[in-house]
Each structure stands twice: as C-alpha cells, then as structure tokens.
Amino acid sequence: MLKSNVTKLVGIFIGIILVLLLMWSSVIFGLTKITPQMVIDAFSNFNGSNEHIIIKDVRIPRALIAAAVGANLAIAGTIMQGLTNNPLASPSIFGVNAGASFFVVFGISTLGISSLATLSWFAFAGAALAAVLVYVLGSMGRDGMTPVKLTLAGAAMAALFSSFTQGILTMNERALDQVLFWLAGSVQGRDLQILISVLPYLIVGWIFATFIGKQMNILSMGEDVAKGLGQKTIIVKIFGAIIVVLLAGGSVAIAGPIGFIGIIIPHISRWLVGIDYKWVIPYSGLLGATLLLLADIGARYIIMPAEVPVGVMTALIGAPFFIYIARRGFDR
Template identity: 65%
Template sequence: MLLKTNRARTLGLLVGIILFILSICASILLGYTATTWKMAIDAYLNFNGSNEHIIIQTTRVPRALIAAAVGSSLAIAGAIMQALTKNPLASPGIMGVNAGAGFFVVLSITFFAQASLNQLTWSAFLGAAVAAFTVYFLGSLGREGLTPMKLTLAGAAMAAFFSSFTQGLLVINEKALEEVLFWLAGSVQGRDLDILLSVLPYLVLAWIGSLLLANPINVLSMGDDVAKGLGQKTVLIKLSSAIVIVLLAGGAVAIAGPIGFIGIVIPHLARSIVGIDHRWVIPYCGLLGGILLLVADIGARYVIMPEEVPVGVMTAIIGTPFFIYIARRRMAG
C-alpha cells in the first residue's frame, strides 16, 4: 500500500482526477488527423465545417467520453465482483455478462433484423442483465445460499453456455458475423454520443450506488457471520451489489462490447495504492479504469496506422501478463 494516510489518498485522488482529464484531452487531440487545442475549442465556439472540426465533434469527443465512462464502469464492476466473490480473478466475465450481451446481440441480428447500433446496444444491455441475474440465481441455490465458489462456477457455466450458442449462430449466419465481429472484439470506435447518453443515467445511478455500498462491502468482506453480527443485511447487500454490477458491466458492454482485463487489473492496482478500504478503492478504480482505457484507445490508433485495432485487443495485451501473474501467485499461495 503506497498511500497510508487519508491525506495522502486525497492528494492521490486529486492527481488522479488531473490525469483523468489530461487523458480525455489527449484522446481528443491525438490520432491520424492532426488537431490542436485551438481546433478543438473552435470546433464548438467557431465551427466552420472543416474536416478537423467535424472529426472533433462527431468522433474524437464522443470516443473520449465513451472510453472514460466504459473504463471507469468496468473497473468499479471488477472491484465489487472481487469483493463479492472473494476471487482476485473476478471480472465482468465471471458472471457471464460479456457472453450474455454478445449472445443477445447476435440473436437480435439473426432473428429480428436489428441493424441500428442503438437497437443493438439495448439488446446487449438486456443480455448482460439476463446473464448476471441467472448467475446470481444459480449461485444462490442450495441450503448454503450464495457462496463465492457457487457464484464463480455458475458464472463460468453461463459464460460457456452463451458463448457456445453465439458461435453456433455466427456459423449459420454470415450477416451476423460481419455486423458483430468488430463489436465482439471490444471497441469504442464508431460510437456516437447518443449511445452513451442513452445508457448514462444507468451508469450514473450505478456509480452512486457503488459509493454507497463501499462501507457495507468492507463489512461483508470480513465474512457473512461477522457482517450479520454487526447488523448488516447480507442478502440485501449482495443483491444490491449484483444490481450495480449489472448496470455498470452491462452498460459498458452494451456501449463498447466485451472489453476485457480492465475489471481484473485496475482493482488490484487500486488496492496496491490505497489498501482494501472500498471507500477509497472504488473512486480510485473509477479514475484508473478510465485512464487505462483512454491510453489503450490512443495506442490502438497508432499500432497499425492508418488502420486501427479494437481497443479490446490493446487491453488484452496489457492485461494478459498481469492475469498470469495473479493466477500464478494465487496458485503458489
């Protein structure tokens, strides 16, 4: 733990906010088309219809804001999942959220001919919610109720279930494969601001909810018996946490597709900085998750310029070594 006092953590939070804002600014300015601060400002104050102004308004700004919101949401969802399951490798994938969202998108394209990105967004959001609540229900069956092991196994089973059916639909439907392939890789490219605005109310509600749940999650982390002894309603806390996870992870996946590893990497990084108190871990996750996805998206523009790689590929490159390190350390322990 690097920051051991509340004063140091507060200062670190301010530094994180500054880096977060700078990352958004960098995302707006950097890319194949050269732009400047003046162009970015004039695009809104003195719009002249130039190619640079159009790119800033319709591509760069929405892309930066979407990356910031999605990265923050995935990181916070990962932190809550790891606390709820007591599994350091937990992430939105552990509850089958990504797989459920992808399956519902492919299902919509195949059977309902949904073509617009907004329609696919809501299909993905519904799929994420169905997957998460199914996992929660299956993990709660039995006399012991909801346990970390049962939740993890139910999540893995549902992820495999949805992924198998998704692959089956893609095999028999080339049109669906063409339309959904880039989305399935995870990307913030080509999304307009309307998509973010349609999901933003749910994300904001979940951000607030995660902060309100921070202290109850701290108590729950000490064990169900201890939490009950301290007067906590453990079932209500777990259910509320599951709803927040659905809103965060489901909303993020609906906007940008299944972007991996942020929900695993960032909570560990946040805890290494501020410790295990979720009153600090959650806001740090929000900032660090947004920064990581913004930086990864900027990198995705330059790797094979003038073409771009999906940002999900970049986060996988960053996150895979860390995932292996955590897994090996857990096995050694």
C-alpha cells in the same frame, strides 16, 4: 501505499487531472493531425472542415465513451471481487459480458432491432441472466459458494454464451458484418448518442456504487460477522448485483465486450489505498478510465493507418496480469 485520508484525496485529485489530460490527448492524437487550436475553433468558430467534423463527431465522443466504459468495468470488477471474495472476479471472466453480448447479437441479427434504447435493455437482460446463473451454479453443492466454484461457473457461462453468439453469426452472415468489430470490443466510431441512451442507467449504477463501500467493508469481514453486526447481507449483494448489471451491461451496449479491466484495476486500487472500499471504488473508476484511454490511444498507432480494437489491447495488457493473479491463488 497511500495511508492518510489527505494523501488519498490528493490521489483522487491527481487521478481526475490525469483522466482529463488523457481525454484531451485522445482528441488530439490519431491518424488525422489535430492541434489544440483546432479543438478550440471547432466549438468557437466551426467551419465545417474535415478536422472540425472529426473533432466533434469522432474524437470527443470516443474520449468520453472510453473514459465512461473504463470506469464502469473497473467499478463492476471491484464490486464483484468484494462480494464474492474472489480475486479473479470480473464481468469478462464471470460471463456477464458474454451474456450481454449474446442478447445484443440476438436482438440485432434475429429480431432486427436497431434502436439503441432497446438494445441497451437487451444488454442489461443478458448481463443479469449471466450473473444469476453464475451465482446459482457457484453456490450449488455441500460447500456452498466458493471462489473456485464461482470462477468455474463463470468460465462455463462465458463459453456457453460465446458459443451461442458464434452459432447465431454462423447462420446469419449479414449480421456477422454488422457486429464483428463490435464483438472485438471497440470505442472507435461510436456515436455519442449511444452513451447518452444508457447514461441514466450508468448514473444510477454510479450512485449506488458511491454508497455501497461502507457495507462492502463490513461484508469483507465475513458473512457471519456481517450478520452478527446486523447487516442484511442479501440486500447488499442484491444492490451489488444491480450495480454490476447496470455498469457492465451498459458498457457492452456501448462498446462491446472489453475484457480484463475489471480484473486488473481493483488489485491496483487496493495496492494504492488498502482494502477500504470507500476509497477502492472511486480509485477503481479513475484508474479504469485511465487504462482504457491509454489503451485506445495506443491502439491507433500499432498498425496505423488501421486500428487495433481496444479490446485486443486490453487483452494484451491484462492476460499476463490474469496469469499472475491466478498463480498467486485465491488468498488476498
């Protein structure tokens, strides 16, 4: 849709403005009535009122977390689809989110861990283990790795880790109360310290993602062609896997397993800017942040005064899209 580099740059600029506007809207809209002047006063003339506390301790962290998590999951899904040549690849479908969730729940309920930094490492370890298992299982057999085998392996790993998680929670009802809302996927009530604790790892993932686009363009021409052009494909795949683990694992540690963003956004990005991953990756980050912010704002109004977990909202949006992609088959 966007052909020239100039229009793509304009699109990036518009995307940044849109994300900022939605973050501002996330601070303003909700059960508690907030005005723009209150937001300004909360920083320039803080008076300890309920509105000022909500703005600084709830709404602003929530907006920042929603933007970061949405961007992370979209970028991770884009890289997974590019590396595996699978239009259904995403952290949720391939069991990466489920693996990270299981390790976090295990750390909380069995080991009694409450340190955010430690739980982050558990999330990264679970995401890495799930990614390795899916890759190994999807590569077994005479035909090697295929999109269908990867999808089946991912679904199996997601079901396995989800079953482990449910088993732990069945045996520990106290832990169920602690993690049930988190398992639904939510940015509500998250402290900014959670984002800060994983931010160094997210920054590394973002930096790697910025520079991997060119290599993924070469890899997308086929592994044999890429090797013929001198590319060390295994190195590209390792770096891609590191990005996915850092971004998806960090997102699960912050907000729980939020699904479907990693499926929806890469396809929209490719529709907008084509198959050049130097553009697809940044567009995916901006669109992912946009989608999760919109979903989070909408989640506040469906059953007000209560809220729907944003993971439920993304599932409602993403499930029809997933069915559409699956029906199209694996040809892109």
